[in-house]
Amino acid sequence: MTTFEGLPGAVAVSHLRVYDWPTEDGLRGGTPHLHLTCSEGYVVVAGSGCVQTLTSSGFQETPLAPGALVWFTPGTIHRLVNEDGLRIVVLMQNSGLPEAGDAVLTFAPRFLADPGLYREAATLPADGTEDEQACAARTRRDLAVQGFLALRRATEAGDPGPLAAFHKAAAELVRPRTADWRARWQQGAAAASRATGRHLDALARGEDTHLADARVHAEQPSSRARFGMCGRLDVYPG
Structure with missing residues (x-):
């Protein structure tokens, strides 16, 4: 019997050291953005800070300290703020789709229209030096912060x-990319769910061969x- 061998539930895991570059409002941190199909979660392992979120219900700040578990659903604009060495284990739905395209940064409207x-x-320069990539990531972050502050x-x-x-x-x-995202979901989270269903069916019949x-x-x-959207990422295959 086929068993899904990806990470449990087809989540993806990465380790994030949140940027400490200052922004125009005096805060330090990452690039505001939202995900369109995926939930994302944080497990704080070191340091302190907060995550600023913006939804149709309003603006909110959630403190982040070691041991905190925070997650949010698609459509939540989120901005990580690093107050003191903030480090996070990030859990991403659908085999890491949030880091593989399911994200839109809060740029000004003229960027989204084109x-x-x-x-x-x-996009960061794929073949750029460390300094070039850092400069591009910071410029990208600052553009998104400007748009985020206007939305807020x-x-x-x-x-x-x-x-x-x-x-x-x-x-x-993102509409042109949804077919690719669907394939990733079918091979990941949907396949994991189907495997669980097969195991339950087998156990109900008194079969244990999958064990x-x-x-x-x-x-x-x-x-x-x-260089990620919110900081330096250690990424695991999943």
Whole structure:
């Protein structure tokens, strides 16, 4: 009997050291963005800070300290703030789809209206030096912070229009990629769920043959200190 051998539930795990670069509002941290199909979770392992979130319900700050577990659903704009050496284990739904495309940064509307312009602003130089990648990541972060602060000001002033327009533009921006995302979901989370269903069916029939197929997996990070949206990432295959 086939058993799903990816990480439990087809989540992905990475280790994140949140950027400590200052921004225009005096805070240090990552790049505000949202995910369109995936939930994401944080387990704080060191340091302190908070995650700022913006939804149609308003702006919120959730403190982050060692031992904290925080997660949020698709559509939540989130911005990590690093107050003192914030380090997080990140849990990402759908085999890490959030880091593989299911994210839209909070750039100004002109970027979201032009896929080429958005891609240029959001993409880091693949063959760039460490300093070039850091500069590009910081520039990208600062553009997203500017857009985030504008969305926050409008929402707190009682104007839901800019946030609703951002949601619409983000959905349109990613629409051409949904077929690829569906394939990733089918091979990951959907396959994991189907495997559990087969195991339950077998146990209900009094069968236990899948237990003899047990396997143990161990991995080291497939890449270390990669420049991510919110900080330096150690990424595990999943």
